[in-house]
Amino acid sequence: MAELRLARRSSFLPLTGLMCVLLLVFVSVASASRDVTRGDSHNQTNSTAHKKAFPVLSFNYEHVRKPFEISLWILLALLMKLGFHIIPGVQNIVPESCLLIGVGLLVGGIIKAIGEEAPVLDTKLFFLYLLPPIILDAGYFLPIRPFTENMGTILVFAVVGTLWNTFFIGGMIYGVCRIEGGQLASVDPLSCLLFGTIVSAVDPVAVLAVFEEIHINELLHILVFGESLLNDAVTVVLYHLFEEFTHAGTVTVVDAILGVVCFFVVSLGGILVGAIYGILGAFTSRFTSHTRVIEPLFVFLYSYMAYLSAEVFHLSGIMSLIACGVVMRPYVEANVSHKSYTTIKYFLKMWSSVSETLIFIFLGVSTVAGPHAWNWTFVIVTVVLCLVSRVLGVIGLTYIINKFRIVKLTKKDQFIVAYGGLRGAIAFSLGFLLTNSEMKNMFLTAIITVIFFTVIVQGMTIRPLVDLLAVKKKKESKRSINEEIHTQFLDHLLTGIEDICGHYGHHHWKDKLNRFNKAYVKKWLIAGERSTEPQLISFYNKMEMKQAMMLVESGSTAQLPTIVSSVSMQNIKPRGPARQRAIPSISKSREQEIRKILRANLQKTRQRLRSYSRHDLMIDPFEDNVSEVRFRRQRVEMERRMSHYLTVPANRQETPPVRKVCFESEHKVYTYDDSKSPRGWTAEPDPSPPDAVSLLNESSQRANQSSEHRAKHNDELRAKVPDEKEEQDQLKLSRCLSDPGPNKEEDLS
Amino acid sequence: YDTFMTVSCHSYVDTSISLEQIENLHKRFQRLSDNEETISRKHLDSIPSLDNNPIKKQIIEAFFDKRNQHQDEVGSCEEIGFEQFLMVMSHFRPPSLKTTEEEKEAMRKEKLRFLFNMHDTGNDGTITLVEYRKVVEELLSKSGDIGQEAAKAIADAAMLEVASTNVPHMDPDDFYEGITFEHFEQILKGLEMETRMYIRFLDVETPTLRCGKSTS
Numbered sequence: 001m002a003e004l005r006l007a008r009r010s011s012f013l014p015l016t017g018l019m020c021v022l023l024l025v026f027v028s029v030a031s032a033s034r035d036v037t038r039g040d041s042h043n044q045t046n047s048t049a050h051k052k053a054f055p056v057l058s059f060n061y062e063h064v065r066k067p068f069e070i071s072l073w074i075l076l077a078l079l080m081k082l083g084f085h086i087i088p089g090v091q092n093i094v095p096e097s098c099l100l101i102g103v104g105l106l107v108g109g110i111i112k113a114i115g116e117e118a119p120v121l122d123t124k125l126f127f128l129y130l131l132p133p134i135i136l137d138a139g140y141f142l143p144i145r146p147f148t149e150n151m152g153t154i155l156v157f158a159v160v161g162t163l164w165n166t167f168f169i170g171g172m173i174y175g176v177c178r179i180e181g182g183q184l185a186s187v188d189p190l191s192c193l194l195f196g197t198i199v200s201a202v203d204p205v206a207v208l209a210v211f212e213e214i215h216i217n218e219l220l221h222i223l224v225f226g227e228s229l230l231n232d233a234v235t236v237v238l239y240h241l242f243e244e245f246t247h248a249g250t251v252t253v254v255d256a257i258l259g260v261v262c263f264f265v266v267s268l269g270g271i272l273v274g275a276i277y278g279i280l281g282a283f284t285s286r287f288t289s290h291t292r293v294i295e296p297l298f299v300f301l302y303s304y305m306a307y308l309s310a311e312v313f314h315l316s317g318i319m320s321l322i323a324c325g326v327v328m329r330p331y332v333e334a335n336v337s338h339k340s341y342t343t344i345k346y347f348l349k350m351w352s353s354v355s356e357t358l359i360f361i362f363l364g365v366s367t368v369a370g371p372h373a374w375n376w377t378f379v380i381v382t383v384v385l386c387l388v389s390r391v392l393g394v395i396g397l398t399y400i401i402n403k404f405r406i407v408k409l410t411k412k413d414q415f416i417v418a419y420g421g422l423r424g425a426i427a428f429s430l431g432f433l434l435t436n437s438e439m440k441n442m443f444l445t446a447i448i449t450v451i452f453f454t455v456i457v458q459g460m461t462i463r464p465l466v467d468l469l470a471v472k473k474k475k476e477s478k479r480s481i482n483e484e485i486h487t488q489f490l491d492h493l494l495t496g497i498e499d500i501c502g503h504y505g506h507h508h509w510k511d512k513l514n515r516f517n518k519a520y521v522k523k524w525l526i527a528g529e530r531s532t533e534p535q536l537i538s539f540y541n542k543m544e545m546k547q548a549m550m551l552v553e554s555g556s557t558a559q560l561p562t563i564v565s566s567v568s569m570q571n572i573k574p575r576g577p578a579r580q581r582a583i584p585s586i587s588k589s590r591e592q593e594i595r596k597i598l599r600a601n602l603q604k605t606r607q608r609l610r611s612y613s614r615h616d617l618m619i620d621p622f623e624d625n626v627s628e629v630r631f632r633r634q635r636v637e638m639e640r641r642m643s644h645y646l647t648v649p650a651n652r653q654e655t656p657p658v659r660k661v662c663f664e665s666e667h668k669v670y671t672y673d674d675s676k677s678p679r680g681w682t683a684e685p686d687p688s689p690p691d692a693v694s695l696l697n698e699s700s701q702r703a704n705q706s707s708e709h710r711a712k713h714n715d716e717l718r719a720k721v722p723d724e725k726e727e728q729d730q731l732k733l734s735r736c737l738s739d740p741g742p743n744k745e746e747d748l749s
Numbered sequence: 750y751d752t753f754m755t756v757s758c759h760s761y762v763d764t765s766i767s768l769e770q771i772e773n774l775h776k777r778f779q780r781l782s783d784n785e786e787t788i789s790r791k792h793l794d795s796i797p798s799l800d801n802n803p804i805k806k807q808i809i810e811a812f813f814d815k816r817n818q819h820q821d822e823v824g825s826c827e828e829i830g831f832e833q834f835l836m837v838m839s840h841f842r843p844p845s846l847k848t849t850e851e852e853k854e855a856m857r858k859e860k861l862r863f864l865f866n867m868h869d870t871g872n873d874g875t876i877t878l879v880e881y882r883k884v885v886e887e888l889l890s891k892s893g894d895i896g897q898e899a900a901k902a903i904a905d906a907a908m909l910e911v912a913s914t915n916v917p918h919m920d921p922d923d924f925y926e927g928i929t930f931e932h933f934e935q936i937l938k939g940l941e942m943e944t945r946m947y948i949r950f951l952d953v954e955t956p957t958l959r960c961g962k963s964t965s
């Protein structure tokens with residue numbers, strides 16, 4: 001079996017390879033075809049005198065050249081990415097970023113060999129088109145809790161660490177240049193400092209690319225990643241500062257002070273711009289309940305505008321983008337439909353993935369293409385200094401930081417933070433922006449070498465090192481409802497204890513912010529009654545929804561551990577008085593017959609899907625304040641067509657009805673309303689008219705069960721029936737058997 | 750004043766709370782109790798900033814719960830002295846760099862025990878479904894008019910989760926009595942209590958960054 005799979009995989013390899021070669025040829029032909037079309041038009045003018053035949057087929061490549069080439073490049077990049085995942089084993093050794101750089105080098109080499117001019121990583125292209133999706137993806141899904149808990153540490157690393165790196169590298173490089181003399185003697189201190197700025201900033205793209213694959217624990221991930229995001233402000237300020245100084249020639253104290261002021265303006269201004277756009281975005285999403293289709297666009301556009309607006313004023317675009325995403329997210333998520341949420345998530349992931357791939361490939365191509373001035377001393381010294389300054393910086397700062405931290409950073413943590421300081425494309429693009437041409441090539445070569453070194457060497461070795469040092473990995477388990485309850489409980493408890501101590505600490509202010517948020521902000525930014533929904537309830541709803549969807553998508557029990565357990569609500573609820581069983585139980589053979597019929601009907605029903613127009617999405621019951629009547633109408637309609645599913649008539653004396661979602665096809669989401677029992681459904685175990693089968697009886701053996709846990713019961717039952725093959729259907733069925741929730745809970749959401 | 754020095758010799762608290770912090774807590778205690786020897790529930794009730802807290806009652810109750818005094822008694826007192834106050838506060842000290850793994854384990858157990866006692870109002874060593882429902886209800890109490898059903902549903906789901914994680918195979922006729930302390934530990938071990946349940950104020954080594962001090 002494994003051999004077959006392997007054989008199939010390896011047959012993809014030549015195919016992918018062939019396709020790539022074809023693409024490459026195409027690209028070069030495309031760029032060379034400029035001459036062909038010119039030739040054509042020349043011929044045209046000559047033959048106007050004669051009447052020519054009507055051209056049935058003509059060739060006009062110029063018309064589509066630019067978009068064609070862009071699409072080709074992106075397609076090539078994605079095919080490469082695909083290829084890496086198909087080749088077995090490569091992934092575990094070499095991180096994707098290295099492979100992509102390798103491909104870029106290859107492509108660059110081919111293009112150069114053909115004699116064409118290779119596209120270079122244009123700064124404008126990079127900063128305006130390739131970088132924002134990655135940052136937005138990172139910012140929107142930033143885990144807020146660990147980020148704010150470690151904010152102090154992250155800021156210290158980002159600001160002080162980057163400053164230290166800059167001055168240390170710049171200073172030492174200048175010293176080395178002075179000592180070395182020769183070609184390097186003409187390097188002035190400001191240029192060195194500028195170079196130091198460019199090469200010292202930890203790059204978010206590279207960090208993301210490498211750290212995604214190694215799954216280290218949350219703390220380290222957020223430390224390195226947060227640092228890479230926040231040091232953008234420092235980099236921007238220092239870069240512009242030194243560039244100005246290089247032109248001006250002299251530095252005064254006033255300039256230095258202005259530089260410090262500029263730093264605050266840049267960072268705080270960037271955050272402010274981002275926050276404003278974030279609030280605008282949240283406010284807009286409040287009114288989108290009737291035009292769900294364009295909801296994701298608002299998120300993307302407002303964020304992009306935030307980035308561009310910040311760039312207009314030379315504020316930190318990255319911080320603006322992060323602030324926008326962070327501010328917007330809780331409100332937008334409360335307002336948009338589930339589908340829009342999924343769309344946003346997938347589009348962001350998709351764009352950031354494409355961007356990242358393109359960046360690395362272009363990095364490789366630009367390396368081959370660009371003018372280089374290799375100077376052994378300079379390059380080697382730069383690489384060594386980068387490493388040394390990073391290590392020293394981290395150790396020194398951690399020593400200071402640990403005095404203020406409760407959960408101290410151990411030596412292992414420090415090592416990972418130091419080793420994870422990767423440089424990437426931002427350094428390259430900034431280097432490209434340099435205007436001084438004589439030093440520029442040398443600097444650029446050194447920058448590229450540093451980037452290659454960190455991404456390739458450090459990127460490849462960090463995974464085995466993490467395993468070797470036994471660094472704590474990310475815990476894979478999903479958030480449980482108990483943990484959520486206790487996290488909130490703990491928050492309130494600690495706030496209370498702080499109040500009793502009379503000590504206004506961390507928790508006190510967080511609590512105040514939350515209350516302010518709930519009292520004022522949420523009212524403005526969240527539509528309808530969702531604004532008053534407490535976090536625990538929305539968490540619970542989300543969790544239930546996720547479980548339901550997982551069930552449908554996976555179609556097997558293996559992935560949901562809770563289902564495997566045979567514990568059900570019956571085991572937990574206290575034994576009440578013996579209840580009348582209104583529904584008689586049926587025999588096993590009857591059960592099997594019923595199941596067979598249901599299965600058959602299920603397949604038939606699948607084909608009768610209702611089409612929907614582009615403009616009118618299914619109403620997602622979780623967030624709309626739809627009236628009961630509408631629900632009932634929907635349900636009745638559905639029942640008429642899919643009469644094989646049934647809603648369980650409840651013996652609902654004590655258990656509260658809970659809203660349950662039933663997915664019976666990919667396109668529809670309905671809720672059931674349990675208290676309104678289907679008219680005419682009785683406990684008839686008569687399987688002959690297929691449309692009138694009632695599955696009631698299956699669950700009747702365990703009557704009086706409450707809502708969501710009926711599914712588990714049916715799994716139990718199923719286990720007893722030996723001839724089960726189509727678990728998928730069963731699960732879908734059993735999920736549909738869960739009780740509809742009554743509409744009391746509609747008021748909540 | 751000397752009595753408080755002897756308190757600091759209590760072996761349990763000894764290495765964890767500094768003298769300076771004991772003094773601060775003592776000053777606070779004095780203010781809360783109107784310079785008397787003991788405080789009762791009404792003293793703690795009258796702290797204005799606690800009014801916004803949904804679990805105010807449980808927190809206050811925890812101070813008067815004898816189980817938190819580590820003396821194997823059950824029940825609750827009417828009034829507590831400074832020593833008991835300090836004892837309860839010691840549950841919130843953070844770990845330091847010097848804490849060994851075993852000490853961290855012990856600390857985690859202690860903090861989880863504190864939480865467990867807060868939930869187990871019936872003093873019977875298990876958290877029953879009714880008690881757990883009450884916990885969730887109280888948590889949601891300040892969040893507007895939610896109603897009982899939501900709290901019940903959440904508590905039921907949570908309980909089910911505890912049961913299914915700890916006792917994966919139960920017959921349909923078995924009854925899960927309640928969450929025992931072991932199950933409670935198991936379900937919350939992912940949260941790493943010793944790194945979460947602390948008040949900065951009580952850390953020996955970090956300088957306290959006091960953002961403001963209440964004068965109430």
